[in-house]
Amino acid sequence: QQQVKQSPQSLIVQKGGIPIINCAYENTAFDYFPWYQQFPGKGPALLIAIRPDVSEKKEGRFTISFNKSAKQFSLHIMDSQPGDSATYFCAATSSNSGYALNFGKGTSLLVTP
Amino acid sequence: DGGITQSPKYLFRKEGQNVTLSCEQNLNHDAMYWYRQDPGQGLRLIYYSQIVNDFQKGDIAEGYSVSREKKESFPLTVTSAQKNPTAFYLCASRGYGASDYNEQFFGPGTRLTVL
Numbered sequence: 001q002q003q004v005k006q007s008p009q010s011l012i013v014q015k016g017g018i019p020i021i022n023c024a025y026e027n028t029a030f031d032y033f034p035w036y037q038q039f040p041g042k043g044p045a046l047l048i049a050i051r052p053d054v055s056e057k058k059e060g061r062f063t064i065s066f067n068k069s070a071k072q073f074s075l076h077i078m079d080s081q082p083g084d085s086a087t088y089f090c091a092a093t094s095s096n097s098g099y100a101l102n103f104g105k106g107t108s109l110l111v112t113p
Numbered sequence: 114d115g116g117i118t119q120s121p122k123y124l125f126r127k128e129g130q131n132v133t134l135s136c137e138q139n140l141n142h143d144a145m146y147w148y149r150q151d152p153g154q155g156l157r158l159i160y161y162s163q164i165v166n167d168f169q170k171g172d173i174a175e176g177y178s179v180s181r182e183k184k185e186s187f188p189l190t191v192t193s194a195q196k197n198p199t200a201f202y203l204c205a206s207r208g209y210g211a212s213d214y215n216e217q218f219f220g221p222g223t224r225l226t227v228l
Contacts, residue, residue, distance in 0.1 A: 006155075032215050043117075043203050043219035044156070089155060098163045099207055099215055100146055100171060103155040 003027055004092050006104025013080055014112050021075045021107045023090035028071070030092040032099065035064065035075050038087045038106075047088075048075075080111045116140070117220035119204050124225045126191070126198065134189045134223045136204035144207040145187040146217065149173060149200045156203060162187055191225065199227045 006023045013019045023033075032051060036044035050057045050064045050073065057064045061078040077084055087108050091101040117138045126132045138145065144163045148156040158171030162181040176195025181187055191198045201224050205217040 002155075009153075034216075036219075041222075041224075043205075043221050045219065046216055049216070093215070098144060098161050098169065099217075100158045100161045101148075101156070101205075101217060103148075103157070105153060105155040 002105070003102040004090060004104045006090050006107060008107060009105070010108040010110075012110045012112065015081060017080050017111070019077050019080055019084075019109055019111075021088055021090070021109075022072065023074065023092075023104050024070075024072045025092045025102075026071065027092070027094070027102075029094045029096050030102075031094050033064070033066065033073050033090065033092050034101070035062070036089045036091065036103075038089065044089060077109075080109075082111045082113055085109055085111050117204060117206055117218055119202075119220040119223050121223060122221065124223055126225060126227050128227060129193045131190055131192050132225070134191070134202055134204075134225070136187045136189065136220060138185055138187075138206045138218075138220075140206055140208055140218065141184070142206035142208035142218075143184065145181070146205045146207070147171075147177075147179065147187070147189045148203045148205065150203060150222075151200050159189065159202075197227075198225055200225060 034049035035047045038044040048059045048062045063076040066073045087106045090104045120135045146161040147159040160179045162168035178190045204220040207217045
């Protein structure tokens with residue numbers, strides 16, 4: 001079964017807007033939560049990642065918010081640009097599974113000019 | 114130029130044939146992974162290997178096989194037992210990244226189509 005649930009499936013925002021993508025998990029053994037960006041026909045690339053001992057991490061225009069008690073985490077993209085249009089995947093993993101990634105189903109983001 | 118290479122980029126298979134997808138990395142990473150991507154399904158784990166001569170099944174290993182004879186190579190064979198192999202296949206390796214040692218680096222993928 002899907003160990004990481006991601007929403008929404010698709011998202012359209014105007015340039016400068018702040019898209020928010022949400023993920024939830026059940027396995028409390030997960031201790032590493034990365035976000036990946038994928039363009040059509042390409043492999044995913046790591047955007048930003050967080051561990052459960054912090055509640056927020058910011059890198060450039062990308063911010064992860066993490067709520068350990070709710071078992072939820074989210075990605076915010078500040079000042080979004082048309083070049084951010086891509087599919088975004090959240091994932092979760094732990095050492096128990098050799099750090100193999102459990103992915104959400106992805107969110108297709110379109111940023112309009 | 115360090116990274117992960119996958120070949121071929123496109124592969125066509127007739128029903129009943131076995132095909133092998135290549136994955137090579139020069140990042141000196143111990144751990145390597147194979148994922149399958151279908152539209153709307155995200156990426157699902159097929160096999161992974163944490164060290165040479167050792168590998169473990171992932172969630173959808175049926176109809177696939179792997180080997181890990183060299184640190185830099187982790188080929189995936191799609192056998193005739195895999196009933197629906199048409200998909201985008203992604204190989205990854207794990208090691209020290211810019212911010213976290215758990216970073217997985219992905220190759221460019223192989224798109225397999227069954228004719």
